[in-house]
Amino acid sequence: xxxxxxxxxxxxxxxxxxxxxxxxxxxxxxxxxxxxxxxxxxxxxxxxxxxxxxxxxxxxxxxxxxxxxxxxxxxxxxxxxxxxxxxxxxxxxxxxxxxxxxxxxxxxxxxxxxxxxxxxxxxxxxxxxxxxx
Ligand SMILES: C[C@@H](C(=O)O)C(=O)SCCNC(=O)CCNC(=O)[C@H](O)C(C)(C)COP(=O)(O)OP(=O)(O)OC[C@H]1O[C@@H](n2cnc3c(N)ncnc32)[C@H](O)[C@@H]1OP(=O)(O)O
Ligand SMILES: [Co+2]
Numbered sequence: 001x002x003x004x005x006x007x008x009x010x011x012x013x014x015x016x017x018x019x020x021x022x023x024x025x026x027x028x029x030x031x032x033x034x035x036x037x038x039x040x041x042x043x044x045x046x047x048x049x050x051x052x053x054x055x056x057x058x059x060x061x062x063x064x065x066x067x068x069x070x071x072x073x074x075x076x077x078x079x080x081x082x083x084x085x086x087x088x089x090x091x092x093x094x095x096x097x098x099x100x101x102x103x104x105x106x107x108x109x110x111x112x113x114x115x116x117x118x119x120x121x122x123x124x125x126x127x128x129x130x131x132x133x
Contacts, residue, residue, distance in 0.1 A: 004110075004128050005043070005050040009038035009063045010072055012086045020044055020053065025087035028053075030094035032107045040106045051109065052078070072117055076114070084111050087127050091115060105127070 006063035021027055028042040041095070054075060056064035066075055081087040084103045090121045092098055097116040100119035106112035106128055115125040 003049045004078040004126075005052045006074060007052045007054055007076040007078065007124075007126070008073065009066050010055055010064040011067060013042055016053045016055070017042055019053065025050050033057065034105075035051070036104060036108050037061065037063075037106070038081050038093060043108065056107075069093055070123040076124040076126050077111070078128050081127050084127055084129035088113055091127075096120065103127075105131075 003090055008016075016123040017028055024044055024046065028044050028045060033040050035048045038056060038058040040055045040057055042053045044053075045078040056062075056067070058064065063075065090101070097103065099114040099116055103111035103113050106126075109131050110128040111131055112126055112128045115127070117124040
């Protein structure tokens with residue numbers, strides 16, 4: 001299985017873009033607003049995976065709540081899956097608590113589903129499957 005991306009909650013995407021440009025020595029390859037999650041994102045390629053910076057666009061965003069409670073930092077790990085519907089069924093039957101009933105549209109042309117951190121050793125897990133065709 002491949003780590004598709006690591007999500008990092010930031011207060012300000014512009015500032016964080018500069019910081020990560022300096023840290024990694026490369027520029028972000030894309031920025032995308034995801035309305036359904038109330039976030040602005042930007043992405044950096046790192047080896048076979050990506051860093052996703054996430055800034056809240058509303059105070060109801062999961063990112064705003066996270067930063068309020070815990071401050072900036074690593075927010076989630078996303079795993080790439082071939083068949084998100086099958087993985088959701090498999091994880092449900094294993095007792096994991098899924099945060100959405102059906103996959104939803106994420107950034108970067110992906111269908112995504114989240115697993116509650118309370119059922120995954122305190123780690124918010126995102127499953128993502130590329131939207132094909
Ligand atoms: C664009 C897309 C993409 O890549 O395509 C994205 O990534 S969007 C990324 C943004 N979207 C999401 O994260 C959507 C899924 N997330 C959610 O539904 C929510 O953020 C939850 C994970 C359910 C947490 O919500 P909320 O804080 O309101 O719930 P809560 O107060 O009941 O929190 C329950 C406990 O989980 C902890 N908690 C909250 N967020 C956490 C996180 N990211 N990692 C680890 N623990 C976390 C809280 O501190 C709390 O712990 P204590 O009980 O110990 O105090
Ligand atoms: Co993500």
